[in-house]
Structure formats: C-alpha cells, structure tokens
Amino acid sequence: MQNYDVVIIGAGASGLFCAAQAGYRGRKVLVIDHANKPGKKILMSGGGRCNFTNMDAAPKHYLSANSHFCISALRRYTPQDFVDLVDRHGLDYVEKAPGQLFCQHSAKDLLEILLTECEWAGVEIKLETSVTKISQEQGYRLETTQGTLQCESLVIATGGLSIPTMGASGFGYQIAEQFDLSVLPRRASLVPITIQPAMKDKLSTLSGVSLEIEASANGMTFKEPMLFTHRGISGPAILQISNFWQPGDGLQLNLLPDMDPEAHFKALRQDKPKRALETELNTLLPKRLVEVIKQDLPWMTNPMAELSNDNLNELIQYLTHFDVQPNGTEGYRTAEVTLGGIDTQHVSSKTFECTSAQGLYFIGEVLDVTGWLGGYNFQFAWSSGFAAGQFV
CATH class of the missing domain: 2.40.30.10 (Translation factors)
Incomplete structure (x- = not known):
C-alpha cells in the first residue's frame, strides 16, 4: 500500500493546478487518472489553442444554484494571477476577443506549463489508473487498478459528462452520492x-x-x-x-x-x-x-x-x-461543459472541503458551477484548484 498526504482523482485543469499548489506546500501529492494522457480536454479546447482565462471573469458569468459560491475563489485567485504564472513560463498568447486569452501556438504549451509546475512541486502522476473502491479509513483508502492507496486528503477533480470520447464520466457524482451529497440535475451545456x-x-x-x-x-x-x-x-x-x-x-x-x-x-x-x-x-x-x-x-x-x-x-x-x-x-458528445453537478451547499467556498466528510474535496466542473463561453470555466478550474490546494 502506498501512502500520500494528498491523492487527486483527475489529471485535468483543476486537478493538475491543485496538485502543484499542494506540492509547493510540501505535501506528498499523487494525481491519478484513468486516461492514458493528462489534460485531454485542455488540448482539444479552443480549437486546440485553449481559451485559458477571461480577464473579465466575475460571479455574474457563472450559473449555480448557489450564486455566491464562486465569489471567494475568484477573488483569491484572479485571471491576472494566472496570467502572471504563464508569463513567468514565457507562454505566447493572444486576446482574440475582449478578455479572452488563447495560446498563440498550441494548447500543448499550456499543458506543459501545468506539468512543469507539478514536476517542480514534486507531484507524482499516474495515468491509466482507475479507482474501484473508496473507503473512509484513517483518512481515505482507494482500491485502484494499480494497487491500494492511502491518503489524508482526497480531491475529486473528475470533471463532468461532456465529451465522453475524452474519457468523461459520472464518477465524481458517484463519489458524492457515496458520501450522501446531493447532486443537482445535469445537462449538456455550451452545446x-x-x-x-x-x-x-x-x-x-x-x-x-x-x-x-x-x-x-x-x-x-x-x-x-x-x-x-x-x-x-x-x-x-x-x-x-x-x-x-x-x-x-x-x-x-x-x-x-x-x-x-x-x-x-x-x-x-x-x-x-x-x-x-x-x-x-x-x-x-x-x-x-x-x-x-x-x-x-x-x-x-x-x-x-x-x-x-x-x-x-x-x-x-x-x-x-x-x-x-x-x-x-447535440448532447454531451459535443458539449463543452456540464451544467449542474454536486450541490455546493455541501462544500466550503473557502477550502472546497466537503462539510460532512473531513478531508474530502471537490473542485472544478464536477461542482454545480458553470461558466459562460469564453475562458470562464478554465478560470474557475484554476481558482478552485488554487483554493483547495492551500488546505489539502
């Protein structure tokens, strides 16, 4: 059995970003994903150039049953904060429409920054690893196709149901239901x-x-x-x-x-x-x-x-x-995001920790927070990942 301080399920935008933040705090972090490559949706978004933020991101650009939920995270990690990060890595980007920033060359450049941040922070990433069982034992115990994992903090960053060919599934919602969290109705959006x-x-x-x-x-x-x-x-x-x-x-x-x-x-x-x-x-x-x-x-x-x-x-x-x-x-096949998701009433807007299960966190698209088209959903991924990364 392998022991970690933090295990993050999902090697997408929010999961990778959260992992780096936690790793920089000295936490021993593992990211696992059932896919064979990290950041698949990052690579295909924006026509392969990824609209990675919107400088105008504000709560009014998000749909949620709890409209105030996203305020804290967006204030603590802003679009400018993410731009400062990619500037430090020398990313070339363009503003296609007011506030909408895209990679100038390829989304691969952005994914490389996230993976570099994880590497610098000492994060371990295991791909082609599926979770078969989760139990709450001295933290969290995960049975996976690559063996048993034990962790103090478990982060669910599995995304929604959109674009199943990229590996999307309802696994995050199943975990929420296992821990008696309500999941609000979902439907394909930005579609x-x-x-x-x-x-x-x-x-x-x-x-x-x-x-x-x-x-x-x-x-x-x-x-x-x-x-x-x-x-x-x-x-x-x-x-x-x-x-x-x-x-x-x-x-x-x-x-x-x-x-x-x-x-x-x-x-x-x-x-x-x-x-x-x-x-x-x-x-x-x-x-x-x-x-x-x-x-x-x-x-x-x-x-x-x-x-x-x-x-x-x-x-x-x-x-x-x-x-x-x-x-x-056209449904989830071509939808950019999933509208609805885990009821944020069960989650702290400051830490993204589940209020009824200590050490269990939910970030990104799996939550009932859906942004408009134009980089808003990626910004929530960075903001929620950053927020949780300070506490896991």
Missing part, C-alpha cells in the same frame, strides 16, 4: 442546438455559413456569431444561449442585430425605390441565406417601391425572429 428534420432539410445548403446575430432566451441575450451546421446551429451565440435555453423554450434569433430594420428599409424604399429588396439583403446577409429567405418571401425580388408596409413588417418579423425550429441539443 450546439439541433433543429426539426423538415427545417434541417430546408437549411441544408447553409452548412458552414456564419453571421453575427443576437440570440435570446429566458431573459438572456448574446450578440455573437452563429454558424449553420449539417445538424442545426452552432457558433458562440448558440453555445452561450444553450446555458439558458432548453427544449420547449422560446428561442429568438435576430439576424440584423446592429440596425433598426424598420427605419432602414423604409428609408431605403424612399431613397432607392428601384432597388430590389433581394439586392439589398445580399449586402446585409450571406447570399446563401438570402436564397433560403427568398423561398419564404418570394416578393423579395420586387423593387422597394412596390413593397407595402405589410410586406416590410413581415420581412422585419422574419429577420428579427428567425425561426429555425429548434428541438434539442
């Missing part, structure tokens, strides 16, 4: 939305077309790009709204978010009466999309002077409430 079969056929020519839109659902609105796919709709605007939209809810897509369409088209009718509406729309929207719209509004080929106010009102309603007939999401 593309699928559409009804008939509409999918109608929009099939648009696969690969993108445009900036305003997506709204349940009182939230995001203005970002949308991408048509062969299954439905994706892109940042759709991933963002998927945190708030569920099947059966209303979903409003405004294809002209940067203008007052009523004023625009009425002025155009007066100033350029001979101009065909189709010609104008081709300057505002992708041409393939205009071709689809023309199927529903065949009078678009008419000169502006011939369009009645009813025509214009129909057009404006169509473009500002573009109906794709959504019916669900």
